[in-house]
Amino acid sequence: MQEGFLMGVTATYLFPTKPNQSEIAEQHALGLTIGSWTDIHHLEMEQLKKHKGEVVSIEKGETKDKVKIFYPSANVSADLPAIFTTVYGKLSFFEGYELIDLEFDQDLLSQFPGPRFGAKGIREQLNVYDRPLLKAIFKGIMGRDLSFFSAQLEDLLAGGIDLVKDDEILFENELTPFYKRITTAKEILDRHYEKTGNKVLYAVNLSGKTSTLSEKAERAQELGANCLLFNVHAYGLDALQSLRENHQINLPIVAHSALSGVLAGQAGGGFSYELLVGKLTRLVGGDLSLFPSPYGDKSKGNVTISKEEASAINRTLTEENGFEKTFSVPSAGIHPGLVPQLLKDFGDNLVVNAGGGIFGHPDGPISGAQAFRAAIDASVQHIPLSEAANTSEPLKRALEQWGEMTVS
Amino acid sequence: MQEGFLMGVTATYLFPTKPNQSEIAEQHALGLTIGSWTDIHHLEMEQLKKHKGEVVSIEKGETKDKVKIFYPSANVSADLPAIFTTVYGKLSFFEGYELIDLEFDQDLLSQFPGPRFGAKGIREQLNVYDRPLLKAIFKGIMGRDLSFFSAQLEDLLAGGIDLVKDDEILFENELTPFYKRITTAKEILDRHYEKTGNKVLYAVNLSGKTSTLSEKAERAQELGANCLLFNVHAYGLDALQSLRENHQINLPIVAHSALSGVLAGQAGGGFSYELLVGKLTRLVGGDLSLFPSPYGDKSKGNVTISKEEASAINRTLTEENGFEKTFSVPSAGIHPGLVPQLLKDFGDNLVVNAGGGIFGHPDGPISGAQAFRAAIDASVQHIPLSEAANTSEPLKRALEQWGEMTVS
Ligand SMILES: [Mg+2]
Ligand SMILES: [Mg+2]
Numbered sequence: 141m142q143e144g145f146l147m148g149v150t151a152t153y154l155f156p157t158k159p160n161q162s163e164i165a166e167q168h169a170l171g172l173t174i175g176s177w178t179d180i181h182h183l184e185m186e187q188l189k190k191h192k193g194e195v196v197s198i199e200k201g202e203t204k205d206k207v208k209i210f211y212p213s214a215n216v217s218a219d220l221p222a223i224f225t226t227v228y229g230k231l232s233f234f235e236g237y238e239l240i241d242l243e244f245d246q247d248l249l250s251q252f253p254g255p256r257f258g259a260k261g262i263r264e265q266l267n268v269y270d271r272p273l274l275k276a277i278f279k280g281i282m283g284r285d286l287s288f289f290s291a292q293l294e295d296l297l298a299g300g301i302d303l304v305k306d307d308e309i310l311f312e313n314e315l316t317p318f319y320k321r322i323t324t325a326k327e328i329l330d331r332h333y334e335k336t337g338n339k340v341l342y343a344v345n346l347s348g349k350t351s352t353l354s355e356k357a358e359r360a361q362e363l364g365a366n367c368l369l370f371n372v373h374a375y376g377l378d379a380l381q382s383l384r385e386n387h388q389i390n391l392p393i394v395a396h397s398a399l400s401g402v403l404a405g406q407a408g409g410g411f412s413y414e415l416l417v418g419k420l421t422r423l424v425g426g427d428l429s430l431f432p433s434p435y436g437d438k439s440k441g442n443v444t445i446s447k448e449e450a451s452a453i454n455r456t457l458t459e460e461n462g463f464e465k466t467f468s469v470p471s472a473g474i475h476p477g478l479v480p481q482l483l484k485d486f487g488d489n490l491v492v493n494a495g496g497g498i499f500g501h502p503d504g505p506i507s508g509a510q511a512f513r514a515a516i517d518a519s520v521q522h523i524p525l526s527e528a529a530n531t532s533e534p535l536k537r538a539l540e541q542w543g544e545m546t547v548s
Numbered sequence: 549m550q551e552g553f554l555m556g557v558t559a560t561y562l563f564p565t566k567p568n569q570s571e572i573a574e575q576h577a578l579g580l581t582i583g584s585w586t587d588i589h590h591l592e593m594e595q596l597k598k599h600k601g602e603v604v605s606i607e608k609g610e611t612k613d614k615v616k617i618f619y620p621s622a623n624v625s626a627d628l629p630a631i632f633t634t635v636y637g638k639l640s641f642f643e644g645y646e647l648i649d650l651e652f653d654q655d656l657l658s659q660f661p662g663p664r665f666g667a668k669g670i671r672e673q674l675n676v677y678d679r680p681l682l683k684a685i686f687k688g689i690m691g692r693d694l695s696f697f698s699a700q701l702e703d704l705l706a707g708g709i710d711l712v713k714d715d716e717i718l719f720e721n722e723l724t725p726f727y728k729r730i731t732t733a734k735e736i737l738d739r740h741y742e743k744t745g746n747k748v749l750y751a752v753n754l755s756g757k758t759s760t761l762s763e764k765a766e767r768a769q770e771l772g773a774n775c776l777l778f779n780v781h782a783y784g785l786d787a788l789q790s791l792r793e794n795h796q797i798n799l800p801i802v803a804h805s806a807l808s809g810v811l812a813g814q815a816g817g818g819f820s821y822e823l824l825v826g827k828l829t830r831l832v833g834g835d836l837s838l839f840p841s842p843y844g845d846k847s848k849g850n851v852t853i854s855k856e857e858a859s860a861i862n863r864t865l866t867e868e869n870g871f872e873k874t875f876s877v878p879s880a881g882i883h884p885g886l887v888p889q890l891l892k893d894f895g896d897n898l899v900v901n902a903g904g905g906i907f908g909h910p911d912g913p914i915s916g917a918q919a920f921r922a923a924i925d926a927s928v929q930h931i932p933l934s935e936a937a938n939t940s941e942p943l944k945r946a947l948e949q950w951g952e953m954t955v956s
Contacts, residue, residue: 164849172717175688191691214721215690219757221782222719229716229779229806233813233840233851280583282623283599309580309634312625349627350758350783351790371637374629375758376784382759398637402811402818405641409814432641441572443641 169193258464277495299509326364384425395426418456433470475542511538577601666872685903707917734772792833803834826864841878883950919946
């Protein structure tokens with residue numbers, strides 16, 4: 141095994157089961173590094189050894205075999221575009237070839253930035269240590285103006301949210317321009333802080349052409365933005381890393397998983413969510429990772445991933461690796477009755493994220509946010525929601541509307 | 549139909565067939581724009597109309613329905629990250645939802661740059677108008693030094709190639725550093741030009757972190773690079789557009805399709821190759837688009853796409869749309885015996901691209917390139933290769949090695 145001696149990346153794949161898998165894997169390991177081995181003169185072999193890919197292991201399965209291939213770091217530069225192209229550029233064309241994990245040697249690993257703030261830094265900013273955070277999503281802003289936006293923000297603050305984010309499909313537009321949203325929100329958030337002592341983060345959607353992102357983020361910060369939302373898979377994970385590595389930008393970043401379904405959610409092939417939305421999102425610098433919740437019903441057309449996928453994401457966002465932890469933000473279909481289950485599934489790495497679950501409250505968004513806060517407070521104390529509802533009218537009304545999910 | 553009145557993007561999808569598809573499609577059209585319609589007051593309806601998504605058409609199919617949804621341009625900024633996030637950010641999470649086409653109104657379309665040179669400009673640079681171009685791929689450079697690189701280049705030039713490219717998995721490395729490859733090649737290419745009057749383009753692999761690409765490309769140009777290779781899907785199409793829109797960079801760009809198999813090649817979901825590697829690669833500025841050839845045998849593990857996919861790519865790279873045409877570079881498994889078929893399938897938009905088909909020639913790469921040139925010259929004159937082999941020993945030997953494919 142060269143792994144002990146050489147630095148590099150070990151890729152774990154699922155390949156469709158084949159009787160001659162070791163031959164196939166060996167060919168890939170060569171083809172994706174030095175090309176061939178058999179035609180090579182003895183002297184050259186020595187020279188090429190440190191560039192040669194190696195099959196590390198093959199675990200036979202029923203429909204897929206788990207294949208690990210090691211690629212020496214001499215072959216790649218320390219950036220994800222190079223690593224992805226090497227380990228999956230060609231293999232991605234084969235149907236059913238999945239890339240489920242990447243392991244980096246300590247040297248390569250240390251060249252990733254990791255989150256600037258992470259869950260810990262965000263908690264410090266918000267001064268909230270003892271409960272999951274509550275994050276709201278602006279609703280129906282498209283086609284509405286800044287007064288509508290401001291009114292929503294005031295309501296959400298009155299209800300007790302910790303963070304709020306733009307809808308990921310809200311881009312530069314005439315009614316609520318990017319910089320205007322920032323300055324408008326800043327004024328309201330500053331006033332809220334003076335009144336209550338509570339800081340709230342607003343993740344404004346950083347969008348536009350790749351070449352403009354850095355400058356826009358810097359300008360956003362100057363204008364008082366305190367958090368960024370970023371559709372990382374519309375730009376590539378490396379673009380997030382570029383933002384993280386720009387030392388002019390000192391803002392937490394919410395990495396949104398939009399579009400990652402193409403990369404990880406299709407039957408048969410692609411990345412694992414765990415790798416893409418979990419491990420790598422953390423390594424490149426996401427402070428929060430927003431991904432589909434595991435509570436939806438696929439057959440009803442809900443955006444959802446499996447429990448196993450969601451746990452694996454949360455695990456890779458929090459496991460010890462020398463970097464700050466990234467918050468899990470499971471999203472879609474979240475209502476107050478789900479909070480105990482969310483807490484059980486994501487522990488203290490949880491940001492409760494709701495749009496319809498706040499704005500759809502029968503008594504409006506203030507009550508909607510209050511219901512969540514009551515559900516969160518009860519859940520951390522292991523008080524059943526039905527009991528907590530006795531002292532919280534908003535929670536009582538929310539449970540009437542959405543019910544209470546039995547914790548499984 | 550709002551389409552006639554509003555500007556925007558029309559997305560064509562394949563959705564798994566459902567009896568209530570029009571209901572489902574309508575919900576998506578709303579959900580991905582203004583959110584809901586039924587709860588909205590009469591006055592607001594007027595205001596929101598120009599932001600409302602519209603189902604344009606539904607064509608029922610056996611397993612998939614073809615659904616067209618129109619998204620007003622008021623909802624997106626004129627960049628692919630915004631457009632992708634809107635039309636596919638959420639839908640990508642649904643299994644089997646394919647995005648097969650995007651149509652832009654004239655105003656949005658005109659905000660794409662298209663190729664700087666295109667096929668026409670490349671032909672002008674090379675002064676070759678009457679035949680497909682021949683492009684070689686450096687082989688086995690990894691682990692070898694600049695003298696090995698130089699020797700390969702000299703052979704390829706002696707054989708009569710028009711272009712040569714790095715292997716897409718050759719990144720920054722100690723033995724053949726990026727800038728050294730450029731200056732070394734420039735010296736050899738300049739000498740070749742002085743001697744023969746033939747200009748040859750060398751597409752050097754522009755790689756590294758997203759934030760460094762522009763500067764590296766500019767520096768490459770200063771050092772005498774005359775063409776760039778770019779793993780566009782490792783960075784996103786918009787990163788290619790950023791390079792194209794950088795007015796300091798005046799180099800043709802070969803867009804390599806590595807990794808696009810994740811996005812377009814998996815069963816059930818994802819983009820169409822036609823859209824990703826064809827239409828959009830051209831719109832963002834690829835001068836050449838390199839994609840898997842349709843001649844491989846999937847069952848033998850060859851990297852390949854279908855004939856229909858390859859023709860659709862070639863069609864979208866060449867159809868009239870106001871932009872320069874992008875060269876088709878079908879790759880993998882190309883040998884001289886395939887040239888008549890290639891010419892039939894791709895017409896005068898063809899760049900013949902070969903690595904193994906040149907270096908695997910029984911008499912070496914000079915003969916390998918000569919065999920291709922002989923095959924190309926014969927094919928444009930509709931002379932059968934077996935006949936042309938009478939006056940070209942290299943072609944004769946190549947046909948002995950690889951055979952001659954019957955044109956279908
Ligand atoms: Mg997957
Ligand atoms: Mg496809």
